[in-house]
Amino acid sequence: MKTNNLIVTALISAGLVFGITAQAKEKEEEETISSANVPQAVQQAAQAEAKGGTIVRWEKEGSNYEAVVEKNGKQMGIEIDASGKVVSRHDESKEHKEKGEKH
Numbered sequence: 001m002k003t004n005n006l007i008v009t010a011l012i013s014a015g016l017v018f019g020i021t022a023q024a025k026e027k028e029e030e031e032t033i034s035s036a037n038v039p040q041a042v043q044q045a046a047q048a049e050a051k052g053g054t055i056v057r058w059e060k061e062g063s064n065y066e067a068v069v070e071k072n073g074k075q076m077g078i079e080i081d082a083s084g085k086v087v088s089r090h091d092e093s094k095e096h097k098e099k100g101e102k103h
């Protein structure tokens with residue numbers, strides 16, 4: 001029984017360490033960039049997605065780009081690959097709460 005508890009504890013610990021490491025790596029990869037460093041196809045896709053909102057900043061996340069769009073007092077992140085294809089959308093305020101940041 002003690003061996004089973006030890007194995008379960010080790011697996012849980014390894015999972016927690018992996019999760020923390022993955023979050024730290026993701027945060028390191030995200031950097032704010034100038035719109036001049038964003039490919040034209042990505043900018044066009046972001047403008048189409050913004051639909052009357054304003055792009056308040058650009059971020060580079062690994063090989064993808066993120067346009068942070070403000071519309072009606074809310075910020076939304078739109079992740080776009082280098083060819084201009086939208087990869088995902090998310091509520092930017094929730095992202096910052098999850099990361100423990102004040103925004």
